[in-house]
Amino acid sequence: MRKMLVAVLGLFIAAATAAAPFTWPGGAQAAVSLGYDDGLASQLDHVVPALNKRGLKASFYLPINSPTLPARQDEWKAAAAAGHELGNHSLFHGCSGVGPGREWVLPHRDLDKQTPVQVQEHILAANTWLQSLDGKTRRTLTPPCLDxxxxxxxxxxxxxxxxxxxxxxxxxxxxxxxxxDPYAMPVYFVEGWSGEQMIALVEKAAAQRAVVSLLFHGVGAEHLSVTREAHDQLLDHLAKNKARLWTDTMVNVMENARKQAGR
Incomplete structure (x- = not known):
């Protein structure tokens, strides 16, 4: 009898943890999250107008020391009012200074020289700052440098x-x-990618009914950039295929996915 109860319990546990394919709004084949880091001018100059023109929503991860804040904060408020997410990218974009390519990290912003409590306070303060722009309390986080x-x-x-x-x-x-895992969502760094490469990625996601997240920085300018032409090619494809490719903010995608997962 005991063995039977253990077996039945095992079946219940297996059922509870079994893989369940996602079901996206409107029967879409994939959930596409476009995320733009660092609060760059090209994002306000080109990306937000390009998204709005096509009726697409995205997430913008703003470090509060970005040069576009507070100089262009009214434009970020307008972006939020248009349905885009203002995501958290900490106060000062602190990263680890260790390793190749990290020479740009300033000593006083080196995570290796800070405590967890210090960084947590910075991130929570950034949430308060962002709430003053968009009035929202639900958002997502991209740790700078994924550190x-x-x-x-x-x-x-x-x-x-x-x-x-x-x-x-x-x-x-x-x-x-x-x-x-909502707190370890993967992202593709698309620096230098062509429009064809980015379209191939979202179509791969559609074939698997997956969540796919693309991480941008500069668009046609600044650092870690893609060309405006490649970016527009991707947006045109997403707009043309809205019924198949649900493109929304990371917070909306993840609230939907978490509801399906019961988390």
Whole structure:
């Protein structure tokens, strides 16, 4: 009898954790999240108008020390009012200064020289600042450089109650509810990609009914950029295929996905 109860319990546990394919709004084949980091001028000059023209929504991850804040904060308020997410990218874009290509990290913003509590305070203060722009309390976080340790210790785990999700893992597609970790959502860095490459990625996601997240910085300017032509080619494809490719803010995509996963 005991063996039978254990077996039945095992079946219940397996059923509870079994993979379940996502079902996206309107029967769409994929959920596409476009995210733009660092609050760059090209995002206000080109990206927001291009998205609005096509009726697409995206997430903009703003460090509060961005030169476009406060100089162009009214434009960020307008972006939020148009339905775009203002995501959290901390106060000062602190990153680890260790490793190749990190020479630009200033000593006083080096995460290796800070404590988790310091960084957590910066991120929560950024939430307050962003709420003053958009009036919202639900948003997502992208840790700058995807670095999640300060002084060698994790600082993001304690912040989970304050965010719907994190973009915080290397490239990959999330194809079902069992696979999904809202606080380790993968992103593709698309620096230098062509329009054809980005379209191929979202179509790959559609074939798997997956969540796919693309991470941009500059568009036609600034650092880690893609060309405006490649970016517009992707947006044209998404707009033409809205019924198949649900393109929305990361917070909306993840609230939908978490509801399906019961989390």
């Amino acid at each position: 999640m340790k300060a002084g060698g210790q994790d600082f993001v785990a304690a912040l989970r109650p304050h965010f719907v999700a994190y973009r915080a893992a290397g490239p990959g597609l999330v194809t079902d509810t069992a696979q999904m």
